[in-house]
Every structure is written in structure tokens, then in C-alpha cells.
Amino acid sequence: MSxxxxxxxxxxxxxxxxxxxxxxxxxRGVNDIVIVDAILAGENSSRAMVIQAATLEALNSVGCLDKLLPIGEKAQALFMNHGSSYLISTDFSLLAPYTKYPFGLVLPQTATEAVMLEKLDHLGIKVWRPFKVVSLMPSQDTEEQMFDVRFESGEIVKAKYVIGADGANSVVRQEAGIAFKDPNGDEKHDYGNLSQIILGDVSLTSPPQLAARFSITSYDGNFTLMAPFPASTSPDTSRTVYRFASSVPAEDGTAPHAPNIEYLQSLMDRCGPHSLSSDPAINPHPTRIEKVYWSSRYRTRSAVAERYFTHKLDGGVILLIGDAAHIHSPIGGQGMSLGIRDAISLGPVLKAHIGSTAEGTASDKLFEDWAASRRKRALSVVALTKQAMGIINAQRKMWAPLVWCTYAVLRFVGRFTFFKRMLAYRLSGLAEI
Ligand SMILES: Cc1cc2nc3c(=O)[nH]c(=O)nc-3n(C[C@H](O)[C@H](O)[C@H](O)COP(=O)(O)OP(=O)(O)OC[C@H]3O[C@@H](n4cnc5c(N)ncnc54)[C@H](O)[C@@H]3O)c2cc1C
Structure with missing residues (x-):
């Protein structure tokens, strides 16, 4: 179909x-929209596993939360351990005075996307697939300022506003000539073991004896996370499936694109807590990976677009949201949540711009203010994820006694409710500044 x-x-x-x-x-009543994607439905890789409170608020504001809440699991706390000992934790229930959703909602990205797709379908908005954008040029044959957006199929769509939601390698961003750089100029920064992250959806021979349902374990400059899928979103209803995430020790070299069972087992044994080990000598309840349902590898990069809004030559308006505008380490589960909030906050701004254009009073200031505030938020999230990586990387980079002192301080301040609340607030996105 054309x-x-x-x-x-x-x-x-x-x-x-x-x-x-x-x-x-x-x-907001803007219905003259076309949404396209280069790939078929369900082929986008399922990276995110948690939606933060501020994003739940945003999704609720567009009537998209009622179907998500029942299929996700409400995570009240996230623990961070160093090896087998407790380091810090956050308690999302402390957010109750500030939000209707004092928890992180755990569910796979595929399920979140499926719910949004279903809602769009219900509203009569279809996603055009597979249509890949290859270039953007100002239209020469229209009176209005518009773009000719060219597709790989050879088709051209004229559009006044182009929203680049096309991920970290955004063609829209590149066509707009917008730089995408590490905000601290750390383009060649060595993230050590955190340079690569693998994800694996796995079942285990026996349930792991984890101290907490959602916990990150750091050990020797690595981290692992094991989170059970909520039953209704599990790829296998006959057993518990876990999302296993792990860094890759730098000495292992490049991880395979789709790590197999042996590779994942090796990471689980070497980088995980003892309670995940398959070795009976160190784990009284050894467990092994039984089956891998899906796995993938990702590289860590921190980058923020120089601008989220621009005109290109005399074309229309280009706006960037989501990973097209910012990427960072997945530690803390922030990227998708931030992208969804970029998107939902853009709706009223674009609506106002369309309205003011019709009245002949259109001003770029609307977009400039939106872009400045969203960019500030992305910078804050990049800083947060760099701090988290710094805590894990300290084990490789800092003098051992200094590491122990730092962790002792973290353990001490982490005992106070105000600190747990501050951490929860920061992770939830409610603290966006
Ligand atoms: C290991 C890992 C774990 C993560 N965990 C979390 C988490 O727990 N919580 C969280 O909030 N975030 C998490 N994230 C981040 C999250 O996955 C991303 O931030 C999120 O997917 C970004 O969504 P997006 O829509 O902006 O981009 P994408 O999900 O990348 O989607 C971009 C879409 O654009 C399409 N596209 C690309 N180019 C073109 C083109 N030229 N023409 C047409 N279509 C195109 C693609 O096919 C794709 O469907 C994680 C990331 C990683 C790597």
C-alpha cells in the first residue's frame, strides 16, 4: 500500500x-499525522524492563495506563549490592505524597509498545510499515514551508513537521545536521566492563535465592541484574522467565550479537552474586540456565543532540525525541521513560504551534522552550547514569581502601529515609529539573 x-x-x-x-x-486533537517505521511490528528489540513513575503519570494523561498497570509488576524497591553484601537501596513507596504511582512498573518493552499500538489502532491511527526514511529535503513545489521526506521505496511524503523518533542512529537527526555528542566531551571515554551490556531472557533450573526481587549486583567492576517477567508478559507461561542483564568483562573482547547459553552462564557465574552461581562449591543452591528465549548485546554510549528543534534551510520544522535525542547507559532504566515523556510533552506544544500558525502568530519560541527543557532533563539523566557507572567502575579504577571507604559512606547514608526518598525521586523522573 502506498x-x-x-x-x-x-x-x-x-x-x-x-x-x-x-x-x-x-x-490534543491533532489527527493529520502519519507514523512510519522501517521494520515490521514486534521487531524492535525489547530492551527496557521498567517504566518510571513520572512516565506512568504521562501515559495516564493520554489514556494509556489502564491496560499497562494490570500486566506489569509494581516494583517497590531496587537494591544495589556489592558482591553478596548490601550497598544501597531505594524505596519507591516513599514517593506516595508526590505521585499516584509510587513504584516502577516492570514489564518488557515489547508489551509496552503492544499496548500503545493497540490504543492507536483503536483510535484509527495506523503505523505504516516497513517504510524507511532515507532523506529530507525542503519542498520546492509548495507554498508552505514543508519537507519532502524520501523513503527507501522511492515514495515521497510532504510534511510540515517531522518528528525524529528513529532511535540512536536517527536519519532525521543526521539529515538535519544536528550533532550528537557526549555532553562532557568524553567521546572516547573508557567505560571499562560497562562498555558492553548483554541481555538474555532465560529460564533457570531452580529459582535463585536472591535477597530481593529486583537487585543490581556489582562485583569487580561488573554488574548483573536478574528480574522476573510478570506472568502475563512472559514468553513462556509454563515457567518463570527472567531478564538477565550483565556487563561484559573487558578482557572477554566483543560479545556475540546473540549470546548463547554457555556465554550467558559464564557471565552469570563470573559477574553475578554467589546466589546465581552454578558452582555448588560457592552456592549451596546452585542454579543453571535451562533455556534462552532471546538475547542481545548493546554498546554503552552517552550522547545528547545539540538541538532538539530546527528548521532545515526553508523546510518545515524538525523535532527530535527519545533515543534520537539522547542515549546513555541503561543502568537505572531511564531511556524509554525519558523518551516517552519527551513525546507526550511535545503534543500540546505542537498543537499550540499549529494553532498559532493558523492565526499568523506562530513563534519558534514554543519549540525552543520545549527543546531547552527536554534537553536539560536528558543532561540530568546522562549525569545520573554516569554517576551510577562511576560507583561500579570505582572497583576497577580506585585504590581498594578508597573504594571500601566510599562504599561505607554509601551504606551509611543509604540507611536514612531521606536518602532513599531522594534516590527514588531522582530515578522516578519526578525530580526532573
Ligand atoms: C540493555 C538496555 C536496557 C534498557 N532498559 C531500559 C529500561 O529498563 N527502562 C527504560 O526506560 N529504558 C531502557 N532502555 C532504553 C530504551 O530501550 C530506549 O531508550 C528506547 O527503546 C528508546 O525508544 P525510541 O522509541 O526513542 O527508540 P527505538 O526504540 O530505538 O525505536 C526507534 C524506531 O525507529 C525505527 N527507525 C529507525 N530508523 C528509521 C528510519 N530511517 N525510517 C523509519 N523508521 C526508522 C526503528 O525501526 C525503531 O522501531 C534500555 C536500553 C538498553 C540498551
Missing amino acids: LPPRTAVLIVGAGPSGLAAALSLNH
Whole structure:
């Protein structure tokens, strides 16, 4: 089927950010939108496993939370351990005075996307697939300032507003000539063992004896996380499936694209807590990976787009959201949540711009203010994830007694409610400054 030749708003990318943008625009009464994606439904890789409180608020504001809440698991706390000993934890229930959703909602990204897709479908908005954008040029044959957006299929769609929600390698961002750089100039920063992260959805021979349901364990400059899938989103209803995440020791070299059972087992034994080990000599309740349902590898990079909003030559307006605008380490589970909030906050701004254009009073200031505030938030999240990586990396980089002192301080301050609340507030996105 051919793409519509013309639209007011073209959303490039139907990952969580693009889908949320379509929902937000529709909620504001902007219906002249086309949303496209280069790949078929369900092929976007399922990276995110948690939605933060501020994002739950945002999703609720566009009527998309009622279907998500029942299928996710409400995580009240996230623990961080050093080896087998407790380091710090956060308690999301302390957010009760500030939000209706004092928890992190645990569910796979695929389930979040599926719910948003279903909602769009219900609203009569279809995602056009597989249509890959290859270039953007100002239209020469229209009176209005518009873009000719060219697709790999050879088709062209004219659009006044182009929203780049096309992920970290965004073609929209590149076509707009917007730089995408580490905000601290650390382009060549060595993240050590945290340079690569693997994810594996696995079942185990016996349930692990973990002290907490959701905990990150750091050990010798590595980290692992084991989170059970909520039953209704599990790839296998006959047993518990866990999302296993691990860093990759630098000396192991490049991880395979789709790590197999032996590779994942080796990481679990070497980088995980003793309670995940398959070795009976160190774990009285040894467990092994039984089956791998899906696995993948990711590289860590921190980058923020120089601008989230621009005109290109005399074309229309280009706006960036989600991973197209910012990426960072997945530690802390922030990226998708931030992208969804970019998208949902853009809806009213774009609606106001369309309205003011019709009245002849359109001003870029609307977009400039939105872009400045969203960019500030991304910088704050990048800083947060760098701090978290710093805590883990300290084990490799710092003099051992200094590491122990740092951890002793963390353990001490982590006992106070105000600290747990501060951490929960920061992770939840409610603290966006
Ligand atoms: C290991 C790992 C764990 C993570 N865990 C979490 C977590 O727990 N919580 C959290 O909030 N975040 C997490 N994240 C981050 C999260 O996965 C991303 O931030 C999120 O997927 C970004 O969504 P997006 O829609 O902006 O981009 P994407 O999900 O990358 O979607 C972009 C879409 O654009 C399409 N596209 C690309 N190019 C084109 C083109 N030229 N034309 C048309 N379509 C195009 C793609 O096919 C894709 O569907 C994690 C990331 C990693 C790597």
C-alpha cells in the first residue's frame, strides 16, 4: 500500500517514543499525522524492563495506563549490592505524597509498545510499515514551508513537521545536521566492563535465592541484574522467565550479537552474586540456565543532540525525541521513560504551534522552550547514569581502601529515609529539573 502523499506531522519511528508522540498528538486533537517505521511490528528489540513513575503519570494523561498497570509488576524497591553484601537501596513507596504511582512498573518493552499500538489502532491511527526514511529535503513545489521526506521505496511524503523518533542512529537527526555528542566531551571515554551490556531472557533450573526481587549486583567492576517477567508478559507461561542483564568483562573482547547459553552462564557465574552461581562449591543452591528465549548485546554510549528543534534551510520544522535525542547507559532504566515523556510533552506544544500558525502568530519560541527543557532533563539523566557507572567502575579504577571507604559512606547514608526518598525521586523522573 502506498504512503499518503502529504501530512501535517510525520513521525519517523514507531518505537515507544514515536508511538507515545502519536498518542499525545491525537489526545490534543491533532489527527493529520502519519507514523512510519522501517521494520515490521514486534521487531524492535525489547530492551527496557521498567517504566518510571513520572512516565506512568504521562501515559495516564493520554489514556494509556489502564491496560499497562494490570500486566506489569509494581516494583517497590531496587537494591544495589556489592558482591553478596548490601550497598544501597531505594524505596519507591516513599514517593506516595508526590505521585499516584509510587513504584516502577516492570514489564518488557515489547508489551509496552503492544499496548500503545493497540490504543492507536483503536483510535484509527495506523503505523505504516516497513517504510524507511532515507532523506529530507525542503519542498520546492509548495507554498508552505514543508519537507519532502524520501523513503527507501522511492515514495515521497510532504510534511510540515517531522518528528525524529528513529532511535540512536536517527536519519532525521543526521539529515538535519544536528550533532550528537557526549555532553562532557568524553567521546572516547573508557567505560571499562560497562562498555558492553548483554541481555538474555532465560529460564533457570531452580529459582535463585536472591535477597530481593529486583537487585543490581556489582562485583569487580561488573554488574548483573536478574528480574522476573510478570506472568502475563512472559514468553513462556509454563515457567518463570527472567531478564538477565550483565556487563561484559573487558578482557572477554566483543560479545556475540546473540549470546548463547554457555556465554550467558559464564557471565552469570563470573559477574553475578554467589546466589546465581552454578558452582555448588560457592552456592549451596546452585542454579543453571535451562533455556534462552532471546538475547542481545548493546554498546554503552552517552550522547545528547545539540538541538532538539530546527528548521532545515526553508523546510518545515524538525523535532527530535527519545533515543534520537539522547542515549546513555541503561543502568537505572531511564531511556524509554525519558523518551516517552519527551513525546507526550511535545503534543500540546505542537498543537499550540499549529494553532498559532493558523492565526499568523506562530513563534519558534514554543519549540525552543520545549527543546531547552527536554534537553536539560536528558543532561540530568546522562549525569545520573554516569554517576551510577562511576560507583561500579570505582572497583576497577580506585585504590581498594578508597573504594571500601566510599562504599561505607554509601551504606551509611543509604540507611536514612531521606536518602532513599531522594534516590527514588531522582530515578522516578519526578525530580526532573
Ligand atoms: C540493555 C538496555 C536496557 C534498557 N532498559 C531500559 C529500561 O529498563 N527502562 C527504560 O526506560 N529504558 C531502557 N532502555 C532504553 C530504551 O530501550 C530506549 O531508550 C528506547 O527503546 C528508546 O525508544 P525510541 O522509541 O526513542 O527508540 P527505538 O526504540 O530505538 O525505536 C526507534 C524506531 O525507529 C525505527 N527507525 C529507525 N530508523 C528509521 C528510519 N530511517 N525510517 C523509519 N523508521 C526508522 C526503528 O525501526 C525503531 O522501531 C534500555 C536500553 C538498553 C540498551
